[in-house]
Amino acid sequence: MSENFKKLQDKLNLEEGIEGIIDILREIYRNGTNSIKNISRAVKIPIPIVSKVVNSLIEANFLFRNEDGVQLWEHAMKFCEEELGFFGYGIPRCPECDNRPFNITPRIEQLFDILNPIFKDRPIVDTTLDQSKITVETAIQRALYFYNNGSIEGKDIAFLGDDDFSSIAISKLYKIFFPNEPNLIAKSITIIDIDSRILETIKKYIEEDSLKVNILNYDLRKPIPDNLINKFDTIIMDPPYSLNGLKLFLSRGISLLKHPSKYDIKKDIYLSFAHKSQEYTLEFQKFIIDSNLAIMEIIPKFxxxxxxxxxxxxxxxxxxxxxxxxxxxxxxxxxxNESIYTGETHPYIKKYRCTNCNEILEVGPDRQFETIEILKGEKCPKCQTSKNFELIERNLKLDY
Structure with missing residues (x-):
């Protein structure tokens, strides 16, 4: 059938390539029956084009019409599951913001129950690596968003850093659909991180469901190992919030993605990045444009x-x-070889007040405590009891 897809692509010459045909099939699969209009809205392909694809698939005995739209034949559903990796069903999007996917079944609450204790077990953040922890809600929203966009099912996925454990949320996503049938949904998941603590903890929690994940302790500043180049369909990243960091992570992500062809053009990169000034935003958007990547969607405050x-x-x-x-x-x-972490590009000296004895302590480069996490781990050096500190001042270190 993949050869038939190529013939169909040759006939219709979709700008989206075969992936556009697969997106259309995915929408029909997830909803059982779907109208041409609703498919067009979901995949963002014009109605006349969707109609041509659907008519061709009907001629190929892949789809049939009913009173509510079009539907897959049983043998076509089997093909979609076994060959394309389709799994689950449609998840509605919020009618208010039209962005965040949500799930109205009680199982979403069960997923929170599963992830909450796991996320509490995340290693303490290393701020020198620009680590920060997303909330459990955000991790689930990310997983649902990637799923809704067809970026998980049957895909080879790579995380460029995952200190916030999004990979675990994706690995547990099957529990929303068929909780008694452990399934990775993705074809493979590879987590690349410089922090071995993160990797070992992630591996432990994903493999408790007898699911397999690939982990690699690797510094993205180093040349990419040959066995990773052009191997992935989807890249997920939350890079250091510096222009050098963004440039590096985007470049590495592109190198890891499979080569585009006239049949298989579209690969996904999901980039989480800080809200910045218009001048800074212009600079990081230049990196995106200069890389010849297309910006398909921006969701503020996600x-x-x-x-x-x-x-x-x-x-x-x-x-x-x-x-x-x-x-x-x-x-x-x-x-x-350039600096990528904000502590390197914009090193700050922060002053904290101990909430117990009011001792003022400086935290930052060349100080006794390089990060607030280290300070909290060792307690206040004066009273030796408190681990609670209040930030009172933050100044750029100028002598570097």
Whole structure:
């Protein structure tokens, strides 16, 4: 049938490639029966084009019409599940904001119950690596959003850093649909992180369901191992909030994605990034455009974080698609030697007050405590009891 898809693509010449045909099939599969109009709205392909694809699939005995629209034949459903990796069913989107997917079954609450204790077991953040923890709600919203966009089912997925455990939310997503049938949904999940603590904890919780995940302790500043280049369909990243960090992560993500072809053009990159000034935003959008990536969707205030007062606790979600011209700005075989973490590009000295004895302590580069997490871990050096500190001052370190 994949050869038939190629013939159909040759006949219709969809700008989206075969992935556009698969998106149409996915919408029909998830809803059982669907109208041409609703399919068009969901996949964002014009009605006349959707109609041509549907008519061709009816001629190929893949679909049939009923009074409510079109439906898959049983043998076609089996093909979609076994060959394309389709799984689950449609999830409605919020009618108020038309962005965030949601699930109205009680199982969504069960997923919260499963993830809450896991997320409490996340290693303490290392702020020198720009780590920050998203909320459980955000992790679930991310998983549902990626699923709704067809970026999980049957896909090879790579996380470029995952200190917030989004990969675990994706691995547990089957519990919303068929809770007694453990299924990774994705074809494979690979988590790449510089922090081995993160990787070992993620591996433990995903494999408790007898599901397999690939982990790699790797610094993205180093050249990419050959066995990772052009291997993935979907890249998920929450990079350091610096321009160098964004440039590096985008380049590495592009190099990891499978090569586009006239049949298979669109690959997904999901980028979580801080809300910035218009001048800064222009600069990071230039990286995206210069890489020949297409910005398909921007959802402000999508990600919510625990703490992270510098970020205002929220960041945006940006969905990017590859094109035939997409290219990395940094060669995959090239080592990147510039600073990428905000503590390196904009080192701050912060003053904290102990809430117990009022001792003022400086935290930052070249100080006794490099991060607030280290300070809390060792208690106040004066009273030796308190782990609670109030931020009272934050100044850029100028002598670097």
């Amino acid at each position: 990600n919510k974080y625990e703490g992270s007062e510098v970020l205002g606790n929220i960041t945006q979600m940006i969905r990017l698609n590859t094109t035939m011209k997409t290219k990395p700005l940094i060669n995959p075989n090239e080592e990147f």
